[in-house]
Each structure stands twice: as structure tokens, then as C-alpha cells.
Amino acid sequence: MLTQDADALLPVYATFPLRAVAGHGSWLVDDAGQEWLDAYGGHAVATCGHSHPDVVRAIAEQAATLLFYSTAVPHANRERLAAELVRRAPEPLARVFFCNSGAEANENQLMLARRKTGRQGVVSLRGGWHGRTAATLACTDGAKYEAGARRAGVPLSRKVPLNDITALDGAIDDTIAAVLIEPVQGFNGARTCTPEFLQAARDLCDARGAKLLFDEVQCGTGRTGRFTAAELFGVVPDALSMAKGLAAGLPIGAVLCRESLVDDIQLGDLGSTFGGGPVPCAAALANLEVLDREGLLENTRTVGGTLACRCAGLDAVRAVHGRGFLLGLELDRPAGEVQRALFARRILTGTSTDPHTLRLLPPLSFSAEEADLLFAALQEVLA
Numbered sequence: 001m002l003t004q005d006a007d008a009l010l011p012v013y014a015t016f017p018l019r020a021v022a023g024h025g026s027w028l029v030d031d032a033g034q035e036w037l038d039a040y041g042g043h044a045v046a047t048c049g050h051s052h053p054d055v056v057r058a059i060a061e062q063a064a065t066l067l068f069y070s071t072a073v074p075h076a077n078r079e080r081l082a083a084e085l086v087r088r089a090p091e092p093l094a095r096v097f098f099c100n101s102g103a104e105a106n107e108n109q110l111m112l113a114r115r116k117t118g119r120q121g122v123v124s125l126r127g128g129w130h131g132r133t134a135a136t137l138a139c140t141d142g143a144k145y146e147a148g149a150r151r152a153g154v155p156l157s158r159k160v161p162l163n164d165i166t167a168l169d170g171a172i173d174d175t176i177a178a179v180l181i182e183p184v185q186g187f188n189g190a191r192t193c194t195p196e197f198l199q200a201a202r203d204l205c206d207a208r209g210a211k212l213l214f215d216e217v218q219c220g221t222g223r224t225g226r227f228t229a230a231e232l233f234g235v236v237p238d239a240l241s242m243a244k245g246l247a248a249g250l251p252i253g254a255v256l257c258r259e260s261l262v263d264d265i266q267l268g269d270l271g272s273t274f275g276g277g278p279v280p281c282a283a284a285l286a287n288l289e290v291l292d293r294e295g296l297l298e299n300t301r302t303v304g305g306t307l308a309c310r311c312a313g314l315d316a317v318r319a320v321h322g323r324g325f326l327l328g329l330e331l332d333r334p335a336g337e338v339q340r341a342l343f344a345r346r347i348l349t350g351t352s353t354d355p356h357t358l359r360l361l362p363p364l365s366f367s368a369e370e371a372d373l374l375f376a377a378l379q380e381v382l383a
């Protein structure tokens, strides 16, 4: 018997003890009308802020016009969004496949690499997090995720330590279809690949016939201050995935890839009923327009950069990881304690797989004044 509606739900994530009823910009409003500063960015999704009016309008207009048709019927929004992504991504990422989530995008880029190379193996990184489908669990670091992949009978990836070029060199042989890398490891507290490591991955993949895949589900769509992390580090993979922040709150996933990965693709090799639907594509197009018009990548670089520098100056902060608005503060104390103390001041932040790293991932529209509020609270809590 249910005592409350919520009893029917299976537990998923640890929940903030807060019931959100509204949101605007970097703020959430609870059922008592109180405002909360969201430095967790709606789970890295609220790219241009919560319920941006342009995104809301685009969704409403598209929903009222044509709510849905699959890719069985061409639609201008899908085509325009693909073209906009290609325009923003580094060359030669010129082809796009739409699906519905980050895991699905990663699953599809792995499938494309296996299909092209005729190989099965994958190399991924310690600390990497790629999703909860069987194939993505197999590439995700952590005993419980790997156990899930084993139960599904999927072979595990070879895991190499972050930025260890020698280990990477030793792991890529002629059984390896793909090297899958999060250039900034979101859930791992924004631990970041060096450009040298990413370049070595590019060179080793080229030399050994493997495909280089970036998982930009969390660090893409401008979160590092560049539209793609590939651009930030100057290394272009064979494909990359995007999801979370792309449609600013509607489910979407995208694979952007080189023509050489898909030059022999046949009708029916890829598919998704809902992928590339007119409404999420309208939301993503509006989101991209807002990113440009409001200068949000520039904002991410400047406000995020200043926040990172100021945090690095705090005694309790041992290191600041990440870029832009994907920051991991490595602390001298458990991050959970600090998260709870900030929550008591009505500020939402994230934790990470490292118990001492607090994750900051506000909307890309987070203003200098909002960053001041967050920093003042951090100063107090870490004093």
C-alpha cells in the first residue's frame, strides 16, 4: 500500500531535501516560496538558466505546431540543429546523429567505432563515467558499474589511469575499436586530461587503427567555456557525444562524427523513435541562440575562471580541478559536509566520486554577483 505518491518511485539519486516548484536563471523556488542558488545547474542541464523564456517559448510554439514526428518525416528543426552543431564543432566533425540521452549517445558512438573497425575492445580511463546501458557501464570506472556490465555479459573496457601515456600506449592493440575519454571527468570531480595526453591518444589511435571518442555529455555544450572540450584542448576525436545541457532541459543526445567514421553507413544502421524530435530540437536551437546572444561561453570563461582562482586561494582548498563552470574543489575535509553546510544556506552544489571533492556546475549564465554569493558562502563554511 502506498502512503505517499513518491513511494511508487524506485530510488535513483540521493535527493536534496527540497521540493522545487519553479526556476529562473540560477535560482530554484521551493514550495514555501524560498529561493535557492543552483550551483548544481539542474544536474548540468540548465545551460542558459532555468526556464529561459526563449527556450520555453520555442518549446511551446513547436509543441502547438507539430508535437512530434520521427525521422521517418524530415523536419527543419532537426536539420537546422545538425547544421548548427557542425558549424560550432571543430572540423572535420561534420555528421550528426540524434538520440535521447548521454548513455544512448555513447552507446551509439561505441557501436559506430566497432562497426567501422570490426574490433570489439575499448580502452577507457580510471575515473571515467559514461552511462548506465550495458555497453557504457562496461566502460565506466567503479566496481558496481563493472559488476552490472559483467551481469549483462558485456566485456569490460581496459581502464588506464588519467594522463598516463605509457599505460595508454600499452593498452591499445589490434583488438581495440575505440578509446573513450571524458576530457574533463565530470562525476570524478572535474579531473582533467592534459592536452598532451589527448594528443597522444589521437596519435596512438591513428597509428593502431582505433577510433578516438570523446564523452562530452557533461563537459560539452559550452561548460568548459568552449563549445566542445575538443576545441578547448585542440584535439579532434573521431566522434563525440553531447547530451545534458544541449536542449537546456529537454531530453536529447547527439553524436557528432567525422565522415570517415560513417562513410559506409546504411539506412537502418542507426535509429531512434524519439531522437531528433521537433520539440527538443527547437529547445536546443533556442538554447544555442541564447548562448551566442548573451555571450554565455565568454561568461563561463571569465566568471568561472575568477571563481576558480578565488577558491584556489582558500586554505581549505587543496586543488581546483576543471575548467569554466565544471569545477572540482578538492578539500581538506569531506565534501558531503560542505555540501550540507551550503545547503543550509540555500545553495545547491554537487559531490563527486572523490569524497573530498565538491563539484560546482552552475548554469553558464551564472553572474559575477551570483559567483560572489557562492564564494562568500564557501568562505564562511570552510573558515
Ligand SMILES: Cc1ncc(COP(=O)(O)O)c(C=O)c1O
Residues within 6 Å of the ligand: 100, 101, 102, 103, 104, 106, 129, 130, 131, 132, 182, 186, 187, 215, 216, 217, 218, 219, 243, 244
Ligand atoms: C560524462 C557522462 N557521460 C554519460 C552520462 C550519462 O548520461 P544520461 O544520464 O543522459 O544517460 C553522464 C551522466 O551523468 C555523464 O556525466
